[in-house]
Amino acid sequence: MTVAPASGNDTAQPRPVPEGHVRLTIDGIEVDAPQGELVIRTAERLGIVIPRFCDHPLLDPAGACRQCLVEVEVNGKPMPKPAASCTTAVADGMVVRTQQTSQVADKAQQGVMELLLINHPLDCPICDKGGECPLQNQALKHGRGDSRFVDTKRTFPKPISISSQILLDRERCVLCQRCTRFSKQIAGDPFIELLERGATQQIGTGEQQPFQSYFSGNTIQICPVGALTSAAYRFRSRPFDLVSTPGVCEHCSSGCSQRTDWRRGKVMRRLAGEDPEVNEEWNCDKGRFAFRYATASDRITRPMVRDADSGELRETSWTEALRKAADGLLNARDSRGVGVLPGGRLTREDAYAYGKFARVALETNDIDHRARPHSNEELDFLGSSVVGTGPEDGVSYASLEAAPAVLCVAFEPEEESPIVFLRLRKAARDSGTRVFHLGQWDSPGVEKTTDIADAGSPIHSGGLLRCLPGGEAAALYELPSEVEQALGEPGSVLLLGERCAQVSGVYTAAMRLAERTGARIAWIPRRAGERGAVEAGTLPTLLPNGRPVSDSVVRSGIERAWGMPTGSLPSVPGRDIDGILTAVESGELSGLLVGGLDPADLPDPEQARRALRAAGFLVSLELRPTGVTEHADVVLPIAPTVEKSGTFLNWEGRPREFEITIEGTGAVPDCRVLDTLAVEMDVDLFTQTPEAVAAEIRRLGPNPGVRPKPPDVPAEPVTEPSGDRALLASWRHLLDNGSMQHDEPNLAGTARPPVARVSRDTARRLGLEPHQPIRVSTERGTVALESEVVEIPDGVVWLPGNSGPAEVNNVLGVGHGAVVGIAAGTAPAPGTTPGQREPAGEPHGETFPAVAGNGHHSNGHGPPVHGSNGNGQAGIDGGGA
Ligand code: SF4
Ligand code: SF4
Numbered sequence: 001m002t003v004a005p006a007s008g009n010d011t012a013q014p015r016p017v018p019e020g021h022v023r024l025t026i027d028g029i030e031v032d033a034p035q036g037e038l039v040i041r042t043a044e045r046l047g048i049v050i051p052r053f054c055d056h057p058l059l060d061p062a063g064a065c066r067q068c069l070v071e072v073e074v075n076g077k078p079m080p081k082p083a084a085s086c087t088t089a090v091a092d093g094m095v096v097r098t099q100q101t102s103q104v105a106d107k108a109q110q111g112v113m114e115l116l117l118i119n120h121p122l123d124c125p126i127c128d129k130g131g132e133c134p135l136q137n138q139a140l141k142h143g144r145g146d147s148r149f150v151d152t153k154r155t156f157p158k159p160i161s162i163s164s165q166i167l168l169d170r171e172r173c174v175l176c177q178r179c180t181r182f183s184k185q186i187a188g189d190p191f192i193e194l195l196e197r198g199a200t201q202q203i204g205t206g207e208q209q210p211f212q213s214y215f216s217g218n219t220i221q222i223c224p225v226g227a228l229t230s231a232a233y234r235f236r237s238r239p240f241d242l243v244s245t246p247g248v249c250e251h252c253s254s255g256c257s258q259r260t261d262w263r264r265g266k267v268m269r270r271l272a273g274e275d276p277e278v279n280e281e282w283n284c285d286k287g288r289f290a291f292r293y294a295t296a297s298d299r300i301t302r303p304m305v306r307d308a309d310s311g312e313l314r315e316t317s318w319t320e321a322l323r324k325a326a327d328g329l330l331n332a333r334d335s336r337g338v339g340v341l342p343g344g345r346l347t348r349e350d351a352y353a354y355g356k357f358a359r360v361a362l363e364t365n366d367i368d369h370r371a372r373p374h375s376n377e378e379l380d381f382l383g384s385s386v387v388g389t390g391p392e393d394g395v396s397y398a399s400l401e402a403a404p405a406v407l408c409v410a411f412e413p414e415e416e417s418p419i420v421f422l423r424l425r426k427a428a429r430d431s432g433t434r435v436f437h438l439g440q441w442d443s444p445g446v447e448k449t450t451d452i453a454d455a456g457s458p459i460h461s462g463g464l465l466r467c468l469p470g471g472e473a474a475a476l477y478e479l480p481s482e483v484e485q486a487l488g489e490p491g492s493v494l495l496l497g498e499r500c501a502q503v504s505g506v507y508t509a510a511m512r513l514a515e516r517t518g519a520r521i522a523w524i525p526r527r528a529g530e531r532g533a534v535e536a537g538t539l540p541t542l543l544p545n546g547r548p549v550s551d552s553v554v555r556s557g558i559e560r561a562w563g564m565p566t567g568s569l570p571s572v573p574g575r576d577i578d579g580i581l582t583a584v585e586s587g588e589l590s591g592l593l594v595g596g597l598d599p600a601d602l603p604d605p606e607q608a609r610r611a612l613r614a615a616g617f618l619v620s621l622e623l624r625p626t627g628v629t630e631h632a633d634v635v636l637p638i639a640p641t642v643e644k645s646g647t648f649l650n651w652e653g654r655p656r657e658f659e660i661t662i663e664g665t666g667a668v669p670d671c672r673v674l675d676t677l678a679v680e681m682d683v684d685l686f687t688q689t690p691e692a693v694a695a696e697i698r699r700l701g702p703n704p705g706v707r708p709k710p711p712d713v714p715a716e717p718v719t720e721p722s723g724d725r726a727l728l729a730s731w732r733h734l735l736d737n738g739s740m741q742h743d744e745p746n747l748a749g750t751a752r753p754p755v756a757r758v759s760r761d762t763a764r765r766l767g768l769e770p771h772q773p774i775r776v777s778t779e780r781g782t783v784a785l786e787s788e789v790v791e792i793p794d795g796v797v798w799l800p801g802n803s804g805p806a807e808v809n810n811v812l813g814v815g816h817g818a819v820v821g822i823a824a825g826t827a828p829a830p831g832t833t834p835g836q837r838e839p840a841g842e843p844h845g846e847t848f849p850a851v852a853g854n855g856h857h858s859n860g861h862g863p864p865v866h867g868s869n870g871n872g873q874a875g876i877d878g879g880g881a
């Protein structure tokens with residue numbers, strides 16, 4: 001939009017209206033606006049604020065509240081009544097008068113406000129929205145001074161729970177339909193509806209149908225009154241006693257911007273931040289509500305060492321703990337070496353410190369942050385195709401929105417990266433993007449990106465390409481021709497999820513598919529720290545910024561940058577996480593340095609526990625106790641995200657920097673602990689602060705050498721199950737037993753119920769009654785879950801990865817694509833659901849010691865696959881593609 005300049009010269013020719021624009025006046029200001037723009041938007045850009053409730057720039061216009069009335073004249077003729085500026089499009093020659101210049105508009109707005117307030121309760125002093133309420137603000141600014149209404153107000157029993165997290169006070173509602181439109185249009189979760197008609201019209205949910213949505217918290221944030229509140233925050237504080245600090249979500253790789261509201265050192269709530277390029281104005285409920293893990297009563301706040309006499313951990317001073325850790329690590333290093341397992345939840349700066357500590361202080365490349373199923377093929381893929389890319393030259397949210405077709409490979413966007421899911425849905429709804437999913441069953445996320453009801457006319461596009469678990473690689477060589485064709489359109493994208501690491505040959509197959517079609521590839525890990533860790537060099541084959549360990553030229557560059565003698569960096573690629581644990585168990589490695597990972601997340605938790613028991617010396621940097629703590633010789637407490645600064649790289653490779661929110665707790669980030677530990681070992685890391693690390697990463701710059709070679713792994717044929725055997729398909733729910741969702745019972749109540757899914761034929765084969773539990777077993781253990789029949793290949797059973805009793809890795813010791821035993825079962829014993837929640841407590845321990853003395857601390861086509869159609873070709877289900 002351009003604002004036409006005032007003419008100072010009567011003889012000047014009128015400026016031509018730019019192509020695709022119209023010229024109108026608003027409150028006497030002439031303005032050129034794009035055709036189709038809504039009057040409320042054009043006025044907004046002129047700095048004229050028209051009051052509104054239902055209007056939201058990211059939702060379809062509704063014209064529901066009538067608060068935005070303005071006086072309009074078209075072709076010199078006034079419209080008979082004031083018009084809603086949020087549904088009226090600009091037109092050439094239009095004259096608009098808002099409340100600022102028109103008594104008619106002002107009176108109309110006052111009248112609407114009076115009607116809205118007739119039944120609105122006088123809850124402001126106790127309403128959560130009080131102090132930040134558009135109704136309160138606009139009533140004061142645009143309402144009448146007095147009310148003419150003297151009757152008794154309508155009341156409802158209040159509040160009603162529409163889910164375990166969301167509460168509704170119906171009499172506060174102004175029926176703007178923002179919540180229902182968000183749920184239908186943006187999230188695709190139409191569980192919340194406008195019910196009844198006329199004076200009894202109200203928001204509600206269907207009977208026996210709670211508001212189940214991973215995005216429900218957004219409705220609280222956009223509700224223009226206090227009708228929707230969260231059970232976790234209701235009555236906890238008022239906006240004016242809160243300090244708001246911008247931040248970045250630490251949960252997944254979407255990289256949401258967020259706002260943290262805190263008071264007296266305690267986080268009270270989190271809201272979605274605004275970032276049009278990333279999360280727009282949304283976040284998921286995990287990011288919004290899961291933050292109390294950082295103040296859990298079992299948080300480790302003081303260093304601990306294992307007492308030589310009692311064999312128990314005892315709290316001690318930083319000085320003693322660091323001394324013991326340094327001595328133990330030096331001995332282990334000089335004996336047979338130390339492996340480093342930093343986990344996937346670190347900031348880029350903390351991860352960098354682990355990588356540097358491993359190479360410089362421990363003289364090893366035995367480091368791997370992938371605390372999950374992983375593969376060497378994945379390692380090659382990350383080195384050749386992921387590291388060093390960013391939103392400018394790789395795939396971004398914007399490119400997803402513009403893509404003609406997207407294929408999700410072993411990736412469940414709604415569960416693993418919710419904002420990617422929202423963007424795919426938006427792309428399908430608004431831009432006609434065809435979204436395909438290579439997977440096993442029509443999960444809610446698949447349905448909501450391929451079958452969109454609320455878009456004028458229904459959209460059925462893309463669809464599920466069904467294949468056997470483990471058959472994804474072969475399926476990529478045999479895609480239906482129309483899918484290959486769609487992916488051949490310029491701008492198409494392949495999205496690879498973390499489950500790809502469990503399917504041999506899938507990265508290779510995806511890269512070949514990209515070569516054939518021209519589609520671009522993006523990797524979407526589940527955890528927030530994974531992408532940054534790849535860049536930071538916490539992999540056995542990569543130094544910082546994608547420099548291959550095996551390249552002598554880049555090694556010597558790093559040696560110079562790190563002030564190391566020439567030839568001192570270890571030149572042989574290290575062991576991956578499996579290799580490290582195997583070596584520790586067999587005694588080939590003497591020690592371990594572990595950063596906040598849980599053995600239950602590893603592909604073989606039993607092996608991990610054996611290795612932890614066998615480790616000659618074990619140092620653990622932790623926030624709360626994990627399965628590592630009980631074996632650790634030294635435990636060093638570290639700061640949670642809210643108490644430190646740093647950077648997460650989201651899946652796009654976009655840096656998401658954040659500052660400290662809660663200051664002065666004494667908690668320190670991993671990079672500073674490692675820096676001080678290194679000093680104790682007579683090594684300077686220069687990683688005392690995240691800022692110093694970030695500067696060092698910038699100084700290093702990109703990899704000056706050649707990229708490692710891409711993977712070349714053939715697809716493996718899938719073993720057909722028979723009899724009482726089945727192939728396991730599994731991925732994790734967004735809300736599950738994860739330790740960072742600790743102490744959030746209201747959030748946990750909105751998690752998807754864990755059920756085991758099988759096909760009708762498989763259920764019949766097992767003699768399963770509806771909902772009868774199914775037992776899924778390996779020689780390691782058994783998971784029993786209520787069954788549900790869905791369209792899934794026969795001989796396949798799907799389990800959530802870590803929900804309720806379904807701790808797949810931990811209990812079964814296998815993952816996606818494995819052969820398991822299945823049988824009809826009896827109901828699981830009550831109380832088998834892990835994850836007891838404990839009340840929050842006050843953390844914060846002893847001050848971390850200042851470091852003195854070293855002066856640096858100022859700061860080709862593969863084999864066929866056994867697909868659902870039996871001939872190896874994945875067919876498209878649903879979506880009518
Ligand atoms: S609950 Fe809030 S967002 Fe929903 S219709 Fe009512 S006022 Fe609007
Ligand atoms: S989508 Fe991911 S980054 Fe965004 S709020 Fe949710 S968990 Fe956090």
Ligand code: FES
Binds near residue numbers: 051054065087
């Ligand atoms: S804001 Fe225009 S009708 Fe509600």
